[in-house]
Amino acid sequence: MTVRIAAIAALTAFLVGLAVATFSELRVFLPALLRGAVVTIKISVLSAFLFWAMAFVTGIGRLSKIRPIRWTCAVYIEVFRGTSLLVILFWFFFVLPEFGVLLSATAAAVLGVGLNFGAYGAEVVRGAVAAVPQGQREAAVALNIPKHRYMLRVIIPQAIPVTIPGLSNLTIEMIKATALVSAVTLVDITFASVQQNQIHYRTLDIFLVTLMLYYCFAQFVRFGGAMLEERMTRHLGKVH
Amino acid sequence: MDWQWDFTFEVVLPRLWEAAGVTVYATVMSFLFALLGGLILMLLKTSRFRLVSFVAGEVIEFIRATPLLVQIFFLFFVLPQFGILLPPLTTGILAISIYNSALTAEVYRAGLQSVPRGQWEAAKALNIPTHRVYQRIIIPQSLPPIIPALGNYLVAIFKETPLLSFVAVGEIMHASKLIGSQYYRFTEAVTIAGIFFLVLSLISAVGIRAVERYVNKRILH
Numbered sequence: 001m002t003v004r005i006a007a008i009a010a011l012t013a014f015l016v017g018l019a020v021a022t023f024s025e026l027r028v029f030l031p032a033l034l035r036g037a038v039v040t041i042k043i044s045v046l047s048a049f050l051f052w053a054m055a056f057v058t059g060i061g062r063l064s065k066i067r068p069i070r071w072t073c074a075v076y077i078e079v080f081r082g083t084s085l086l087v088i089l090f091w092f093f094f095v096l097p098e099f100g101v102l103l104s105a106t107a108a109a110v111l112g113v114g115l116n117f118g119a120y121g122a123e124v125v126r127g128a129v130a131a132v133p134q135g136q137r138e139a140a141v142a143l144n145i146p147k148h149r150y151m152l153r154v155i156i157p158q159a160i161p162v163t164i165p166g167l168s169n170l171t172i173e174m175i176k177a178t179a180l181v182s183a184v185t186l187v188d189i190t191f192a193s194v195q196q197n198q199i200h201y202r203t204l205d206i207f208l209v210t211l212m213l214y215y216c217f218a219q220f221v222r223f224g225g226a227m228l229e230e231r232m233t234r235h236l237g238k239v240h
Numbered sequence: 241m242d243w244q245w246d247f248t249f250e251v252v253l254p255r256l257w258e259a260a261g262v263t264v265y266a267t268v269m270s271f272l273f274a275l276l277g278g279l280i281l282m283l284l285k286t287s288r289f290r291l292v293s294f295v296a297g298e299v300i301e302f303i304r305a306t307p308l309l310v311q312i313f314f315l316f317f318v319l320p321q322f323g324i325l326l327p328p329l330t331t332g333i334l335a336i337s338i339y340n341s342a343l344t345a346e347v348y349r350a351g352l353q354s355v356p357r358g359q360w361e362a363a364k365a366l367n368i369p370t371h372r373v374y375q376r377i378i379i380p381q382s383l384p385p386i387i388p389a390l391g392n393y394l395v396a397i398f399k400e401t402p403l404l405s406f407v408a409v410g411e412i413m414h415a416s417k418l419i420g421s422q423y424y425r426f427t428e429a430v431t432i433a434g435i436f437f438l439v440l441s442l443i444s445a446v447g448i449r450a451v452e453r454y455v456n457k458r459i460l461h
Contacts, residue, residue, distance in 0.1 A: 095430050207314040
């Protein structure tokens with residue numbers, strides 16, 4: 001049901017956007033906005049991979065028995081959750097060169113956004129791992145399954161479907177957060193629309209198209225997440 | 241790397257300290273308006289009229305699906321076209337409040353729904369008038385899940401205020417950008433701004449946990 005609603009919403013938003021783009025005089029500024037959209041999509045996809053990887057690694061690391069690992073993960077999570085993303089982006093781009101680490105704008109943006117959301121995602125993963133019933137652990141001990149195997153084959157496969165709603169919400173948040181990358185000189189949709197606004201003064205049209213584009217991206221992620229969740233929980237025979 | 245302590249103490253800290261006031265003011269005002277706006281959106285969404293609740297639901301979805309920065313630009317550039325001229329700070333507070341209203345609306349709704357139905361049925365069986373049911377039974381029980389979530393949004397709003405630097409509101413990020421471009425030294429200003437956010441976020445996290453404990457102790461028991 002949710003899948004169908006999301007699909008319809010995504011399709012309608014896309015069609016409305018297309019119709020608006022074709023039938024009016026938006027052609028002046030649309031190419032620039034679409035070029036910006038490509039940058040937004042590129043940054044989003046790259047940082048999404050980093051974000052998911054960091055979420056799983058540090059989320060599980062936080063539950064480790066080994067103290068240094070647990071503490072490193074905790075410090076990472078607190079630092080990146082506690083600071084503002086814009087400050088982190090600035091820091092990566094303008095301050096890291098002082099320490100001899102030169103990052104390109106894209107690298108700084110991907111690292112900033114990915115690491116920032118990885119910290120939020122880690123909490124989602126931690127919650128999901130904790131939500132796996134205690135009986136599973138006891139059963140694994142009873143069956144004499146070695147520790148690392150039982151984590152990899154018993155706990156994590158059961159935790160992944162639980163993380164999907166949370167992670168897909170965070171992915172939408174992350175796409176919206178990429179609007180900040182103009183701070184490190186990248187021309188994404190948001191910055192392109194500000195530029196086009198200064199050239200053409202068609203504020204309402206330009207920003208409506210921009211809002212529409214972001215709305216479309218969000219609907220696609222929502223749709224994808226719902227589909228993935230349905231697929232992964234299908235064998236459980238749950239009725240959604 | 242060359243970190244200059246003189247520069248940090250003589251230029252960066254005084255100017256960031258002034259700007260910190262703007263950050264705190266924007267955070268507090270946005271949070272208060274978001275609390276109120278969320279309540280209104282929640283009431284509209286749970287309205288008995290289908291059309292009202294549908295429109296409110298879609299508005300919430302749209303606000304949640306678009307970036308706050310674009311909304312800030314939208315209000316900043318579009319409102320003047322309709323003859324509404326507001327100072328940047330007011331526009332920024334308005335944008336942050338609207339965005340977070342959509343989020344707090346969901347928090348309120350989830351909180352009210354978390355109260356078991358049996359409580360309503362029991363209140364009806366005891367013939368307690370509706371407003372008393374809300375006042376004495378439903379709202380007190382819905383507070384424990386709501387308060388930590390609202391606290392998290394206070395911290396989130398605090399961390400969203402640097403976005404206002406894009407429309408030239410003189411908050412802490414704007415001040416550190418200005419220092420950076422004036423002296424061409426970003427290291428000190430941006431690092432201090434980062435530490436400022438980290439420290440205040442950690443302090444408020446402790447504060448939220450204290451409020452949470454207080455609510456659980458005093459209101460529930």
